[in-house]
Amino acid sequence: MADADGALRVLVTLAVAVIALAFPFVASGYHIYQGSQVLILAIALLGLNLLTGFNGQISLGHGAFFAIGGYGAAILITKFGLPFWAAIPLASVVCFVAGFLFGFPALRFGGLYLALATFALAVATPQILSYTGFDAFTGGSQGLSLPKPLAPLGLSFNPDQWLYLVCLACGAALYWAARNLARGRIGRALIAIRDQPIAAETMGVNAALYKTTCFGVSALYAGVAGGLSAIAVGFVSPESFGLALSLAFVVGIVVGALLGGGEGEHFDLVELVDAEDPARVLAGGASLAAKARREARIAQRQSVRAQDLACVQRRKRHLRGPEEIEIVLGQAVDLLLGVGQHSGAVERVRANQHGRNHRLEAGADQLLECPAHQRELEQHEIAAQVGKAGARQAGPGFHVNHRAGELEVVERRAGDPRLADSP
Numbered sequence: 001m002a003d004a005d006g007a008l009r010v011l012v013t014l015a016v017a018v019i020a021l022a023f024p025f026v027a028s029g030y031h032i033y034q035g036s037q038v039l040i041l042a043i044a045l046l047g048l049n050l051l052t053g054f055n056g057q058i059s060l061g062h063g064a065f066f067a068i069g070g071y072g073a074a075i076l077i078t079k080f081g082l083p084f085w086a087a088i089p090l091a092s093v094v095c096f097v098a099g100f101l102f103g104f105p106a107l108r109f110g111g112l113y114l115a116l117a118t119f120a121l122a123v124a125t126p127q128i129l130s131y132t133g134f135d136a137f138t139g140g141s142q143g144l145s146l147p148k149p150l151a152p153l154g155l156s157f158n159p160d161q162w163l164y165l166v167c168l169a170c171g172a173a174l175y176w177a178a179r180n181l182a183r184g185r186i187g188r189a190l191i192a193i194r195d196q197p198i199a200a201e202t203m204g205v206n207a208a209l210y211k212t213t214c215f216g217v218s219a220l221y222a223g224v225a226g227g228l229s230a231i232a233v234g235f236v237s238p239e240s241f242g243l244a245l246s247l248a249f250v251v252g253i254v255v256g257a258l259l260g261g262g263e264g265e266h267f268d269l270v271e272l273v274d275a276e277d278p279a280r281v282l283a284g285g286a287s288l289a290a291k292a293r294r295e296a297r298i299a300q301r302q303s304v305r306a307q308d309l310a311c312v313q314r315r316k317r318h319l320r321g322p323e324e325i326e327i328v329l330g331q332a333v334d335l336l337l338g339v340g341q342h343s344g345a346v347e348r349v350r351a352n353q354h355g356r357n358h359r360l361e362a363g364a365d366q367l368l369e370c371p372a373h374q375r376e377l378e379q380h381e382i383a384a385q386v387g388k389a390g391a392r393q394a395g396p397g398f399h400v401n402h403r404a405g406e407l408e409v410v411e412r413r414a415g416d417p418r419l420a421d422s423p
Contacts, residue, residue, distance in 0.1 A: 020168055024161040032160040036232045039167040040225045045252045046178050047221020052253060054182055055214045056194030058111065061118030062249045064125040065095045065219040067241035069226025071129065074144045074236045075137050084149045088227035092220050099219025103212030122246040129238040143237030146230055167228050174221060181217075190214055 024032050044066060051057050072091030076082045082090070102121070109117055128134075130141050138144070148159035149166075157165070181187055192200035193207050201207055230236045 024164045029158075029160050032164050033232065036160070036164045036167045037229070039164070039171045040228045040232065041249075041252065043167075043171050043174055043228070044222050044225035044249055045256065046174055047218040047225075048249050049253050049256075050178060050182070050190075050221070051214055051218035052250075053257070054187060054194065055190045055211060057106065057211065057215065058115040059118045059218070060115050060246050060250060061121035061125075062218070062222050063241050063243070063246035064118075064121045065099055065222035066226040066229070066245060066249075067125050067129065067238075068095050068098055068219075069223030070230035070236045070241065071138060071144075071226075072223065073227035074146055074230050077146055077231075078144055079137060084227075084231055088224060088231075091227045092223040095223025095226075096216045096220040099222075100212050100216030102219075103215030106215060107208055107211060118246075119243075122243050126238040126242055129241070139237075141238060143235055143240075146234050146236070148234055149231065163228075163232055167232070170224060170228065174224065178221075186210070 023035055027035065044062065048059060048062050051059055069088075069091045072094050073084065073087040076087035076090055077084060106114055106117065129138055132140060134140075148163060150159060151157040151162040155162070182190075189200065189205045189210050192203070192205060193210055197207060226241075233240075
């Protein structure tokens with residue numbers, strides 16, 4: 001059964017190759033141009049599928065890399081006189097560097113936030129290309145015109161046929177490279193980062209390197225497609241690389257996945273372990289364990305701080321400060337010793353004490369849950385008991401001292417500064 005499937009696959013591949021090679025010789029010039037555009041867009045979608053489909057990084061700004069490739073090839077051809085077969089690789093290398101560098105800040109984003117960052121890149125690209133400071137190279141809003149390449153070695157191909165064959169050769173080569181990349185060790189690592197990033201790091205996969213490199217390779221594919229598109233159309237302008245182009249790329253890979261009907265590749269831990277170096281696996285596991293311990297310690301400290309803050313809030317709701325407790329007890333003692341001047345003062349003090357006791361009873365359960373403030377509550381209760389005892393037992397020859405929240409009953413003596421009445 002497997003041999004039959006393999007033979008059928010080979011026959012289908014040969015049939016598609018024959019049809020693709022024969023197409024430019026039987027179709028009109030317009031249809032050849034359309035075929036070239038299909039191949040160019042297929043190259044761009046291959047690169048975006050590596051980034052989004054295999055690595056899970058959503059990009060809504062691949063039109064920007066497409067524009068870099070198109071303008072790079074156009075500038076090298078028109079301003080520096082390079083042939084197209086040299087201009088397109090150089091422009092693609094520039095796209096790879098741009099994508100690789102953009103991948104570094106993209107490491108801190110994911111999902112919707114990465115999509116918004118790349119969306120901003122797609123929106124800003126036409127404005128940057130229209131900047132008047134770059135008119136000497138980009139031609140400003142007028143754009144640049146390119147000549148179509150001629151067939152070399154005296155081959156009897158018109159420019160459309162020759163360009164179609166170049167696009168077909170580039171598409172086949174890049175498809176072969178992407179297929180081998182996806183089915184090899186790098187592809188398994190990309191899928192692992194997409195599906196199980198923590199497990200991938202445990203196995204020793206350098207997620208940062210793979211993500212940035214994948215971004216660069218995807219941008220390289222877009223750069224090749226942009227250079228070929230600029231040559232096929234014969235013209236580049238800022239309006240050609242708007243937001244609609246980036247959205248069309250995303251729609252293309254989604255529709256292609258739906259029409260393909262496959263479930264895609266999935267993360268296989270056994271294959272990843274076989275592919276990675278055991279030393280890197282151990283190092284990655286140790287690094288991940290150390291990172292987990294650090295995060296656990298930070299979470300523990302944050303939990304303790306949150307509990308302390310909650311205790312403080314409960315204390316503010318159910319307790320008055322020690323200064324107010326000291327004043328209330330002092331007023332009660334002074335009034336019972338005959339210092340008070342108003343007949344209703346004792347009733348007010350008793351009412352205040354009754355309200356405070358009611359608040360203590362209402363918040364007792366919550367306060368007992370705060371170990372940090374149990375001792376303070378006990379000290380306040382002891383001070384209250386001492387004050388009440390002093391108020392009952394102290395006579396005219398005694399005075400109550402207030403010191404830092406503590407109560408002290410001392411004997412009055414002549415010349416003692418503590419003979420002064422309490423305020």
